[in-house]
Amino acid sequence: MMSFRDGKLSKLNVPMGIVRLIGEINQYKGKQEMYRQQSPQVLDALKQVAVIQSTESSNAIEGITIQAKRLKQLMEDKTSPRNRSEGEIAGYRDVLATIHASYNNISITPGVVRQLHRDLYKFTSAQGGTWKPTDNAIGEIKSDGSQFVRFNPVPAYLTPGAMEELCESYKREFDAQQIDPLILTGVFVLDFLCIHPFFDGNGRMARLLTLLLLYKFDYEVGRYISLEKLIEKTKESYYDTLYVSSQSWHEGKHILFPWLEYFLSIILAAYCEFGERVGEVASYKGSKSQRIKEAINHFIGDFTIADIERVCPDISRPTIYRALKELKEEGLIKVIEVGRNARWSIQKGAS
Numbered sequence: 001m002m003s004f005r006d007g008k009l010s011k012l013n014v015p016m017g018i019v020r021l022i023g024e025i026n027q028y029k030g031k032q033e034m035y036r037q038q039s040p041q042v043l044d045a046l047k048q049v050a051v052i053q054s055t056e057s058s059n060a061i062e063g064i065t066i067q068a069k070r071l072k073q074l075m076e077d078k079t080s081p082r083n084r085s086e087g088e089i090a091g092y093r094d095v096l097a098t099i100h101a102s103y104n105n106i107s108i109t110p111g112v113v114r115q116l117h118r119d120l121y122k123f124t125s126a127q128g129g130t131w132k133p134t135d136n137a138i139g140e141i142k143s144d145g146s147q148f149v150r151f152n153p154v155p156a157y158l159t160p161g162a163m164e165e166l167c168e169s170y171k172r173e174f175d176a177q178q179i180d181p182l183i184l185t186g187v188f189v190l191d192f193l194c195i196h197p198f199f200d201g202n203g204r205m206a207r208l209l210t211l212l213l214l215y216k217f218d219y220e221v222g223r224y225i226s227l228e229k230l231i232e233k234t235k236e237s238y239y240d241t242l243y244v245s246s247q248s249w250h251e252g253k254h255i256l257f258p259w260l261e262y263f264l265s266i267i268l269a270a271y272c273e274f275g276e277r278v279g280e281v282a283s284y285k286g287s288k289s290q291r292i293k294e295a296i297n298h299f300i301g302d303f304t305i306a307d308i309e310r311v312c313p314d315i316s317r318p319t320i321y322r323a324l325k326e327l328k329e330e331g332l333i334k335v336i337e338v339g340r341n342a343r344w345s346i347q348k349g350a351s
Helices: 016-029 034-037 040-061 068-075 083-103 109-118 154-177 181-195 204-218 228-232 235-246 257-284 288-296 307-312 316-327
Strands: 138-141 147-151 334-339 343-346
Touching: 016 181, 016 257, 034 068, 034 257, 040 083, 040 204, 040 228, 040 257, 068 316, 068 343, 083 109, 083 204, 083 235, 083 334, 109 154, 109 204, 147 235, 181 204, 181 257, 204 228, 204 334, 228 235, 228 257, 288 307, 288 316, 307 316, 316 334
Parallel strands: none
Antiparallel strands: 138 147, 334 343
């Protein structure tokens, strides 16, 4: 909203550091189709891992965590949520799946944003899909117990209009194609967080909308590498750059570049990891044992033969058994249940 007013984006004098980040990201983007054609099975495995990591990390940033075994069951949709934390994780799982499957048909409108938020909370008693009923503040508790307000978002009574303006501004710039897509995406997310339109779930919605907007411009790295996981690893920088770029936002005098540099660095880091993972697998394509080890290192909690077969469908079961025997002898994994329902787990520190 405020980032779009008074031609702010068209007047940007973008620093060379940000121009360089955009250029590097676009170089990786140009390789997406090649990766898809060269390593389709690898990409299938990466997608499964990314969905789990994205759901786990985006919720963990907000302090929502559950046991690894329950996370796995929820992600496989083999159980129903037992409490609010599990309900919020299941909701994120479903909204993420909707975006992955239907992003081309999802418009960027206030109504759609509210619908996605409603689905985020559909397994909880909380009322999702409605704008915040009262004013909220973005703050933190310091080590001495005192509270610090980092930012005062748009008041509740102005929120519907602010979201309408934000979505209309985005559509206008999207249609005009005058602003770089990555800058347009980053600016939309910043303004969304400054509006903070919901009582709860704004951070998770911002990360889901990031994925959706990137898909709109054919940046598909979030399908294979978890952006949320990278944000969780750097969440201090995430909050610090948001703080810096939100100062004087209400007056339209805020500085976009700290946030944009961080935002773009996350996307570039994801693409770098994407290229490394596809390249790594291609380089040891003949080493099935190495591929099995790579798959195991990405499992959350314990795993079964079926889990390995799902991400390595071209590897026979006898080969998997041989690889597991080798890994066990090397002390990298251990058996936690024998028999037809045998399960293994990674030894702590082995990965």
